Amino acid sequence: xxxxxxxxxxxxxxxxxVMVSCASQAARPNxxxxxxxxxxxxxxxxxxxxxxKDRFSHRIxxxxxxxxxxxxxxxxxxxxxxxxxxxxxxxxKFAACGLTPAPVAALEHAPAIAQCPIYxxxxxxxxxxxxxxxxxxxxxxxxxxxxxxxxADGKINLQKARLTAYCHGVYHSLxxxxxxxxxxxxxxxxxxxxMKEIQ
Amino acid sequence: xxxxxxxxxxxxxxxxxVMVSCASQAARPNxxxxxxxxxxxxxxxxxxxxxxKDRFSHRIxxxxxxxxxxxxxxxxxxxxxxxxxxxxxxxxKFAACGLTPAPVAALEHAPAIAQCPIYxxxxxxxxxxxxxxxxxxxxxxxxxxxxxxxxADGKINLQKARLTAYCHGVYHSLxxxxxxxxxxxxxxxxxxxxMKEIQ
Numbered sequence: 403x404x405x406x407x408x409x410x411x412x413x414x415x416x417x418x419x420v421m422v423s424c425a426s427q428a429a430r431p432n433x434x435x436x437x438x439x440x441x442x443x444x445x446x447x448x449x450x451x452x453x454x455k456d457r458f459s460h461r462i463x464x465x466x467x468x469x470x471x472x473x474x475x476x477x478x479x480x481x482x483x484x485x486x487x488x489x490x491x492x493x494x495k496f497a498a499c500g501l502t503p504a505p506v507a508a509l510e511h512a513p514a515i516a517q518c519p520i521y522x523x524x525x526x527x528x529x530x531x532x533x534x535x536x537x538x539x540x541x542x543x544x545x546x547x548x549x550x551x552x553x554a555d556g557k558i559n560l561q562k563a564r565l566t567a568y569c570h571g572v573y574h575s576l577x578x579x580x581x582x583x584x585x586x587x588x589x590x591x592x593x594x595x596x597m598k599e600i601q
Numbered sequence: 602x603x604x605x606x607x608x609x610x611x612x613x614x615x616x617x618x619v620m621v622s623c624a625s626q627a628a629r630p631n632x633x634x635x636x637x638x639x640x641x642x643x644x645x646x647x648x649x650x651x652x653x654k655d656r657f658s659h660r661i662x663x664x665x666x667x668x669x670x671x672x673x674x675x676x677x678x679x680x681x682x683x684x685x686x687x688x689x690x691x692x693x694k695f696a697a698c699g700l701t702p703a704p705v706a707a708l709e710h711a712p713a714i715a716q717c718p719i720y721x722x723x724x725x726x727x728x729x730x731x732x733x734x735x736x737x738x739x740x741x742x743x744x745x746x747x748x749x750x751x752x753a754d755g756k757i758n759l760q761k762a763r764l765t766a767y768c769h770g771v772y773h774s775l776x777x778x779x780x781x782x783x784x785x786x787x788x789x790x791x792x793x794x795x796m797k798e799i800q
Contacts, residue, residue, distance in 0.1 A: 403715065405703065405745030408757065412640040413719055413744055414648050415672060415759055416766045416775060418615055440639015441611040442651050445733035449613050450649065452641050473614060476779065483785040504604065516602065520612055528729075532738075534644035539731075545612055546604030558607065560614055560769040567615045567766050567775060570759040571782045572799050576615060576766060577774035580675065585772075586682040600771050 412438070416567035416574065421474055421482050421518065422451055423503070424459050425511040426466040431503045433495045433515065434459040435486030437568045438535060439471065447542040449522060452535035458490040463538055466511045467526045471540075472518035476564045479573055481517075508544035519563035521546045561600070611637070615766035615773065620673055620681050620717065621650055622702070623658050624710040625665040630702045632694045632714065633658040634685030636767045637734060638670065646741040648721060651734035657689040662737055665710045666725045670739075671717035675763045678772055680716075707743035718762035720745045760799070 417437050425431040438452035449471055453460050463469055474482045481499035488495065496503055496515075503513035506523045514521035524540025551562050567574045579600040585593060616636050624630040637651035648670055652659050662668055673681045680698035687694065695702055695714075702712035705722045713720035723739025750761050766773045778799040784792060 403747050403749070405713065405715075405720065406748045406751050407706075408744050408746050408751070410646050410721075410741045410744050412643050412646045412648070412741070413672075413721060413746075413757070413759075414617055414619070414638060414640045414670065415719075416615060416617055416764055417640065418613055420613070438640040438643070439613060440641070440649060440651075441613045441616065441637040442639070442649060442729075442736045443731040443734045444611050444637070444651075446731075447609050447611045448731055449611070450639060450641060452639075452643075471613065473612075479779055480785045483780060483783065487783050487786055507606075514604065516604075520614075521604065522609075522612060530641075530727075530738075532642040532645075532647055535642045537641045539729075542609045542611070545607050545609050547607050547612075548602050549605045550602070552605050552607070558612075558769065560612075561771065565615055565768060566779060568782075569764060569775065570757065572760065572778050573780045573782075573784075574778055575776035576768065577776035579771050579773055580678055580765060581682060581772045583770045583772075584682065584686050586679045587686055 416569040419474060419482055419568035421472040421485055421515055423470045423472060423513055423515055424462045424466060425513060426462045427511065428465065429462045430494060431496055431513050432459055432462060432490035433485040435482045442539060449524060449540050449542060451538050453538060454535055463526065468509045468512040469524050469540060470506060470512045470514045471522040471524065472515040473520040474566050475519045476566055476575055478518055479566050506544060514546060519548050519551060612769065615768040618673060618681055618767035618772065620671040620684055620714055622669045622671060622712055622714055623661045623665060624712060625661045626710065627664065628661045629693060630695055630712050631658055631661060631689035632684040634681045641738060648723060648739050648741060650737050652737060653734055662725065667708045667711040668723050668739060669705060669711045669713045670721040670723065671714040672719040673765050674718045675765055675774055677717055678765050705743060713745060718747050718750060
């Protein structure tokens with residue numbers, strides 16, 4: 403194997419292509435799909451989204467100081483793609499996609515998307531102008547999980563959410579579970595039990 | 602469907618659990634596995650990684666101002682998990698995992714991991730202290746792709762890389778391709794052709 407040097411580009415993969423919902427006093431709820439998102443801190447829990455200045459949602463984010471990250475399951479993928487290529491300047495994307503805004507008590511304006519498996523409600527803490535994109539650093543103030551994904555013991559079963567991943571222009575389902583955090587050093591009996599649990 | 606509000610946490614998923622390699626004048630090459638990574642800008646291409654202050658690599662990153670993000674294929678997953686739970690204080694992780702440091706011409710100290718499908722070589726542009734984690738913003742100055750992933754026309758075929766995704770404590774392979782960027786609005790003939798191409 404040998405590396406070929408290519409033009410520097412944003413090739414981090416796979417990434418979550420999430421639907422970010424927003425609204426402001428002046429603007430009806432809108433959705434923008436963002437693949438340039440990442441977790442940036444655990445305590446406090448924070449997530450970043452990168453948004454071009456000329457995107458319709460950029461102003462809504464700046465005005466409201468809020469956004470909601472909605473994870474995308476297979477059933478929402480077509481809508482997510484649509485919300486990534488169409489602009490809220492021209493249409494009500496919630497209506498166009500048959501999606502429902504769900505009020506989030508912790509936020510003033512931005513709704514979650516009722517059909518998505520999980521939402522992370524964020525208050526914008528800082529904005530960094532990096533170049534083509536402005537980076538919005540959001541503090542996660544509330545998380546909502548569809549009741550069907552919460553097990554009897556309170557644990558969240560994300561495998562039931564059938565989440566999707568984005569990889570260099572192609573959306574994928576998630577394939578089989580290959581391991582769990584710490585599996586490479588797990589005791590044999592733990593390995594056997596946990597590997598069965600995640601299948 | 603109805604949402605259940607849960608404790609705010611870093612539930613963005615799926616994310617790439619990448620191996621970040623680093624080195625400094627004082628420190629031998631080390632690897633730290635990071636799931637809190639994200640693309641933060643396209644022009645210039647930039648990526649962020651979140652690292653706890655007490656991690657062994659934190660000092661190496663600060664001293665050298667460099668790091669390399671190595672994408673993780675299925676064949677490197679066990680090593681990636683190992684490098685996420687063990688500390689470089691106690692061992693040479695390259696040696697322990699049978700991995701090979703590959704020099705990166707654009708960087709002074711940090712090597713890539715020769716066995717990984719793709720590397721993004723980064724110079725640290727800014728560090729943000731956010732709480733439990735410091736966020737290192739890296740400008741991607743060089744990208745290396747295994748020659749086997751570059752098609753005759755120069756396009757990168759990431760599907761051949763068999764990348765892995767991390768989802769709330771569980772590592773997954775990527776499943777079938779479900780669509781491509783813009784598929785929701787593609788003309789029927791484009792849709793048919795491209796969907797065949799990505800299978």
